[in-house]
Ligand code: SF4
């Protein structure tokens with residue numbers, strides 16, 4: 001049998017054996033919030049926004065595979081609270097000035113905060129000093145907005161067949177490093193998947209900012225996850 | 235003093251954009267004027283509190299000592315204190331200086347930056363000028379804030395919804411389209 005059946009918040013979900021909870025939920029039209037997971041990139045379970053309870057234990061839905069009869073909790077007050085806290089922390093540990101950010105309206109971090117109804121983070125702002133790399137003719141890297149999700153690291157290796165990005169240091173000093181003195185010294189192209197997978201305004205194409213007017217941007221009217229939930233309603 | 239609830243408003247380290255958004259409630263401002271009395275506010279230009287206020291609306295964060303004093307007065311005189319807009323909530327554009335030492339900021343502004351005319355080569359330091367803080371502080375890192383309305387500026391409908399809710403005692407309905415950070 002290659003099929004398994006389990007439940008998410010009491011709703012019965014059918015999945016393929018070996019599938020992750022996140023993928024199975026997506027296919028079933030149940031939205032589990034996530035930041036570091038992206039489509040077919042190998043998940044690395046680092047942001048913990050997709051935390052769910054599986055048979056009572058907290059697991060990252062992007063790496064945990066489905067099991068027959070598993071009881072998965074997704075939208076409980078406790079888990080919503082954890083996720084909100086993670087998003088809060090991501091806001092205060094970087095410098096997120098959405099009012100002039102080119103990604104605003106398309107940003108997944110911002111969209112999650114909107115979906116969670118966050119009006120102000122509850123932690124003190126750190127205002128770290130971070131660099132901005134404008135050296136590349138067509139792409140910029142603004143570390144102020146980088147949430148260390150690792151999507152670009154994985155996309156560069158797995159999809160572009162390059163190795164432009166890596167993380168260096170650990171803990172609070174962890175940061176994204178490019179494979180060269182600056183972005184212009186790498187073999188990054190503006191058309192690389194690594195650039196398009198960034199969920200926030202950290203890795204961006206130059207000269208395309210603010211192309212879509214306010215009111216018509218991705219998350220202006222509809223919350224993130226809306227597309228997945230629509231599938232479930234059919 | 236009348237028996238209508240009183241509202242005070244102020245712009246600290248803000249650009250007055252949030253106040254413009256208050257005016258952007260359009261003709262509803264007439265209803266508001268009937269329902270409330272404005273206490274100290276740029277709208278009537280009162281500089282001091284006249285009476286106890288039901289609601290205080292603060293635009294902008296704290297970038298100097300005067301901002302802190304005014305904010306503390308607002309806390310003292312208002313039952314409900316609202317942080318209106320991104321600058322009040324996270325410091326906003328003024329907070330972009332927060333990771334640059336204050337001396338460097340002043341030198342850049344008054345001595346080094348292109349086009350500066352400053353023959354005496356001094357950084358202004360007069361008693362009349364409020365002392366700058368080491369960094370810009372969001373309002374809730376200085377006093378307790380009861381409500382937050384984000385946005386740059388916040389949508390007029392969000393402001394209106396909060397005022398109506400406060401005046402009627404009913405909770406604010408979550409409104410996805412009017413919760414924005416830009
Ligand atoms: S990256 Fe997202 S959260 Fe950060 S400033 Fe830009 S829009 Fe806002």
Ligand code: SF4
Pocket residue numbers: 145146147148149150151152153176197198199200202203
């Ligand atoms: S640059 Fe973007 S994709 Fe890369 S780690 Fe930072 S946030 Fe993630």
